[in-house]
Amino acid sequence: MKPKVAFFDFASCEGCQLAVLNCEDVFLNILELVDIVEFREAMSETAPRFDVAFIEGSIHREQDVQRLQDIRARSTVLVAMGACACMGNVQARSNFIAPAQNFQWVYGEAERNSLQTDPEFWPLWAHTRVRAVKEIVAVDFELRGCPMVPEEFVHLVKSLVIGSTPHFPANAVCVECKMDENECVFDHGETCMGPITYGGCKAVCVTGGYRCDGCRGLLPHAHREAHRWLLKEKGLSDAHIDNRYRLFCSTQFQGREKP
Amino acid sequence: MSIKGGDSVRAFIIRKNAVSDWIKHLARKNSVSFPQRAGHSGFRFKPVLETSEIQFEHYRPTLAPPGKQLTPAREVLFKYRKNATADPMLESVLDSQARVLAGVRPCDLKAIDLMDRVNREGFSNPHYLTRRENTVIIAHDCLQPCDAACFCAATGSLHWRANADVFLTSLDDEILVECLSERGIALAQGDHFTLCENTEPHKKRAEALRTQPFGRQFPVPLEQLPAIIAKQWQSRVWEKHVEHCFSCGSCNMVCPTCYCFNVVDDFNLADGDSGTRTSTWDGCMLPNFSEVAGGHNFRPHPAARQRHRVKRKFEYLSQRFQEPGFCIGCGRCARQCTAQIDIFSIVSDLVSQGENDPCVP
Numbered sequence: 001m002k003p004k005v006a007f008f009d010f011a012s013c014e015g016c017q018l019a020v021l022n023c024e025d026v027f028l029n030i031l032e033l034v035d036i037v038e039f040r041e042a043m044s045e046t047a048p049r050f051d052v053a054f055i056e057g058s059i060h061r062e063q064d065v066q067r068l069q070d071i072r073a074r075s076t077v078l079v080a081m082g083a084c085a086c087m088g089n090v091q092a093r094s095n096f097i098a099p100a101q102n103f104q105w106v107y108g109e110a111e112r113n114s115l116q117t118d119p120e121f122w123p124l125w126a127h128t129r130v131r132a133v134k135e136i137v138a139v140d141f142e143l144r145g146c147p148m149v150p151e152e153f154v155h156l157v158k159s160l161v162i163g164s165t166p167h168f169p170a171n172a173v174c175v176e177c178k179m180d181e182n183e184c185v186f187d188h189g190e191t192c193m194g195p196i197t198y199g200g201c202k203a204v205c206v207t208g209g210y211r212c213d214g215c216r217g218l219l220p221h222a223h224r225e226a227h228r229w230l231l232k233e234k235g236l237s238d239a240h241i242d243n244r245y246r247l248f249c250s251t252q253f254q255g256r257e258k259p
Numbered sequence: 260m261s262i263k264g265g266d267s268v269r270a271f272i273i274r275k276n277a278v279s280d281w282i283k284h285l286a287r288k289n290s291v292s293f294p295q296r297a298g299h300s301g302f303r304f305k306p307v308l309e310t311s312e313i314q315f316e317h318y319r320p321t322l323a324p325p326g327k328q329l330t331p332a333r334e335v336l337f338k339y340r341k342n343a344t345a346d347p348m349l350e351s352v353l354d355s356q357a358r359v360l361a362g363v364r365p366c367d368l369k370a371i372d373l374m375d376r377v378n379r380e381g382f383s384n385p386h387y388l389t390r391r392e393n394t395v396i397i398a399h400d401c402l403q404p405c406d407a408a409c410f411c412a413a414t415g416s417l418h419w420r421a422n423a424d425v426f427l428t429s430l431d432d433e434i435l436v437e438c439l440s441e442r443g444i445a446l447a448q449g450d451h452f453t454l455c456e457n458t459e460p461h462k463k464r465a466e467a468l469r470t471q472p473f474g475r476q477f478p479v480p481l482e483q484l485p486a487i488i489a490k491q492w493q494s495r496v497w498e499k500h501v502e503h504c505f506s507c508g509s510c511n512m513v514c515p516t517c518y519c520f521n522v523v524d525d526f527n528l529a530d531g532d533s534g535t536r537t538s539t540w541d542g543c544m545l546p547n548f549s550e551v552a553g554g555h556n557f558r559p560h561p562a563a564r565q566r567h568r569v570k571r572k573f574e575y576l577s578q579r580f581q582e583p584g585f586c587i588g589c590g591r592c593a594r595q596c597t598a599q600i601d602i603f604s605i606v607s608d609l610v611s612q613g614e615n616d617p618c619v620p
Contacts, residue, residue, distance in 0.1 A: 029528035158526065167523070171545050172505060178512030178595070179332035179540060181323045183298030186597050195505040195597055221546045226503040230597055 003051035003161065006038035007081075008071055010057030010064055011091060011130070015147040016082035017041040017056055023150045030154070033161045052077045052160055054143075058084040058091055059131045072137040077160060080133040081153075083146035083248055087217050090146075092130040092250035132251050141166060144198055146215035146248065152200060168200055170219055173212050176203040185211045191234050193244065196222035215248045224257045269444055271436040271452035272461075278427075278434060279313035281451055282361055282397075286311075289395075291359040292328065294321050304328065304360065315362065315429050319405050320589050324515035325360045326371045329390045332540050336386060336522065341532040353389040359446070361397040366411040366589040368398050369419040370515030373587075376580055377518055386538075395442050398423035402465060404474035408590030410603050412473035415481050416587045428465045435461045474588070475603055478610050481584050485577045488570060488609055496608045501561040503598035504544075510568070510592035510600070511542025516576075516585045519543060543567050569605055 007017055021027065021042060037047035053075035059068055072078055083089040094102050103112040115121050133139055143152050152168065159166035169175075173194035177184070185192035185206055193214035194206065205212055218224070224245075231241045238256070245253040273281065285291050286307035294302040295311055302321045307313065340348045363371070371391075378387040401417065411417045420426055424443035428435040435458060438444040455461070477484065491497075511517045521541040526534035541548060544564050549557040558564045572586035586602060593601035 026528050033528075154528070155525075158528065162526070162531075169545075170547055172507035174505070174507035174509045175512060175540075175542070175545070178323070178509050181297075181303055183301050183322065184509075184595060184597065187301070188299040195507045221506055223503070223505050226505060226598060229503060 002033065002035045004037045004047060004049065005034045005052045005054070005157075006036070006047065006050040006071075006075075007041065007054045007056065008038070008067075009040060010055065010068070010085070011060050012057030012082065012084040012089075014041055014056065016084075016143070019147045019150050020054075020153060023154060026154055030157055034157065048074065050075045052079065052157075054079045054081045055085045055133050056081045058088045059133060059136055060129070065136055068133065068136055077140045078133075078137065079141045079143060079156065080139045081143045082148045083144065083215050083217070085133045086142045086144050087132045087249060088130045088251040089215075089248060092132075093246050095130055095250055096246065130251070135251070142168075144168075144216035145201055149201055170221070171199045172219060173197045173199045173201065173203050173206070173216075175199050176201070177206050179203075180207050182206045186230075186234065189234075191231050191236060191244075193227075195230075196224060196227045213247055214245070218245075218249050218252045228257065269438045269447075270455040270458045271438075271447055272455045273434050273436050273451045273453070275429065275432050275434055277451040278315075281449065282307055282313045283309060283311070284449065285359055285361070285446060289357055289359050291361055292325065293361045294318060294325075297322075304362075307361070313362075315399055315427075318362075318364070318401075320364070320366075320409070320591055320594070322591075322595070323513060324367050324370060324589065324591065325363050326367060326374055326515050328358070328360065329371070329374065329387050329394065330518060330520070330540075334386060334538050336536045336538050338535050339533060351385065353385060355389050355393050357393045357395075358390075359395045359397060363396050363398045363423070364401055364405075364411075364589075365398065365419040366401075366409075366414075366416040366587045367515055368396065368421075368423055369416040370587045370589075371396065372419065372422045373516055373576075373580070373582065373585060374518060375422065376582075377516075377576075380580075395424045395446060396422065397425040397427065397443075397446065400426070400428040400465065401473075402429065402469045404470060406590070406594075407475075408593045408601070408603075409588065410475040410477075410590065411588035413475060413477045413481065413603075414584040414586055414588035416584075416589075417473055428461065430461060430464055430468070435465070477603075478607060484606065484610070485574045485583060488574045488606070491609050491612070492566070494609060494612055496605060496612055497562040497566045499608070500600055500605045501565050504561045504565065504600060505598060506544055506546050506561050506564065507597075508542035508545040509595045509597075510602075511544050512540060513591040513595050515587055515589060515591070516572070517542060519548070543571070565600075565605070569602060569609075572602065573606060 009017060037050065053071050055078060059065060080086045100112065103115060141156055143156060156166045176199050177194060180203060182203060190211045192211045194212035196218055197212055197214040198216040198219050201216055228241055282291060282293060291307040292304040293307050293311065293313055295305045297303040302319055304321050304325045335352045337352055338350045342348055375391060378384040424440045425446055426437040426439055436447050436452065437458065438447050519541045520538045522536055522538045524534060524536050558567055573584060576585040577583050
């Protein structure tokens with residue numbers, strides 16, 4: 001029997017699900033190997049149990065937590081798909097701002113004040129703490145990046161179907177930059193998250209002329225002290241550096257490293 | 260394949276302003292790579308087009324060494340197909356396209372020679388050797404060090420000639436063209452070339468023009484380094500030089516004599532009974548490089564990995580291939596290192612420690 005696969009979205013742009021649908025040249029082949037039983041971006045059916053559940057998006061509200069726990073209980077393998085699910089993505093920056101301040105910026109002071117007393121939305125902080133999927137349930141595999149890399153998705157599906165262990169090397173973005181003979185971003189006066197960021201993206205941003213902003217998260221062995229030293233050497237302030245880390249990696253970057 | 264010099268040496272003189280025409284003429288019939296400007300500062304070996312800028316001055320070592328064209332970063336080694344009644348069918352993927360590497364500097368020439376030996380001796384690598392046999396090398400001498408990072412004279416690379424098919428030496432407004440193989444002679448054809456009966460005066464002129472001393476020098480001769488470094492296992496030098504190391508592996512990826520690789524098998528989605536085996540570059544500075552089944556890692560600390568890298572370049576491979584210095588002194592690893600780690604400084608520190616402060620037993 002073909003494995004039953006489902007896709008669920010939480011707080012996200014659904015871009016990772018689109019990236020799945022964009023695997024056009026192999027998508028029909030994937031459908032030969034698996035049964036997709038839930039996929040809101042593509043179909044309306046639902047199912048009671050799943051062999052593999054792909055979770056897109058970060059987790060904010062208590063009802064999201066319950067929904068996620070329910071999906072986990074009904075799934076054999078659970079995959080966090082994309083930067084939102086893996087580490088909270090850009091929205092997790094709001095974890096460093098008081099909820100009342102945040103709501104005022106977004107909705108204005110009057111709206112904020114009325115929301116603050118509305119029982120439907122109370123308490124505010126319960127709606128604003130952004131969490132990665134693994135902060136709530138056990139995650140078996142992570143598809144990193146914003147958006148996730150289609151080749152890694154296909155590799156994971158193939159591995160799960162044949163029962164082998166998928167391989168996502170914990171190497172810095174620099175490895176693929178050098179394979180593509182990219183000039184080092186630091187060599188043209190810019191700064192880069194590449195040396196401490198999880199590779200596997202084929203260094204697509206640097207190859208395209210930009211820098212790495214770290215959307216695939218910090219490596220387990222990331223040498224943050226050395227990276228801060230390097231960025232300061234290039235003229236960045238501590239506050240600027242904190243911002244760079246928090247852009248994508250807020251849930252990984254809780255405070256400054258020890259000097 | 261004869262890539263040695265000797266009886267077949269023939270020499271010509273060509274005007275410097277005719278070289279560009281000659282290289283472009285070759286590129287009309289062959290796949291020719293030449294170091295060309297790319298990005299804000301660096302050079303890359305790129306295919307020669309009609310619009311390419313062909314010049315030998317203002318050279319800095321290319322980001323990737325030319326030899327890497329013989330072992331691409333990602334390479335399909337073979338295709339397989341399952342067979343119900345017999346062994347699986349395997350089909351090697353060999354790249355026999357003819358190519359010319361032009362503008363190769365002596366350091367990279369030595370690196371290619373060393374890689375020839377690595378890929379030929381013991382287990383021979385048909386993927387490398389097929390490309391190599393179909394590759395002709397036009398090398399160019401260096402009369403000045405490329406920049407402050409270079410130390411090719413200290414590693415015995417500066418005067419490397421052996422495996423060049425054509426060797427060029429720039430002399431003011433003309434270039435001495437020495438053909439060191441039959442294939443080299445075949446390339447140096449045309450009205451541009453004037454036969455040179457006696458190369459000695461030109462070579463003397465080149466030596467007079469060459470910067471002395473040439474680039475950075477080790478405190479002791481190259482031949483003494485393997486024995487000195489062999490004694491340094493618990494040296495504090497290893498820790499000292501990894502204080503800022505990201506373990507990003509850039510030094511491995513750009514090294515002309517790093518050849519470690521990983522292989523991955525993958526089946527075709529459209530037909531699960533067939534697939535490919537692919538090799539990709541790997542590097543000993545990467546944290547999981549020496550992790551084995553069960554999760555044990557033989558070199559979990561950056562200092563242990565750095566020690567391994569340096570000992571490979573100056574001790575292990577030197578002993579195995581009887582060639583002091585598998586580091587060719589091109590300086591690429593130091594140039595690409597955002598943490599400013601320089602193998603020349605590591606080795607110099609090891610030498611001075613060996614003299615003054617014997618390592619902890």
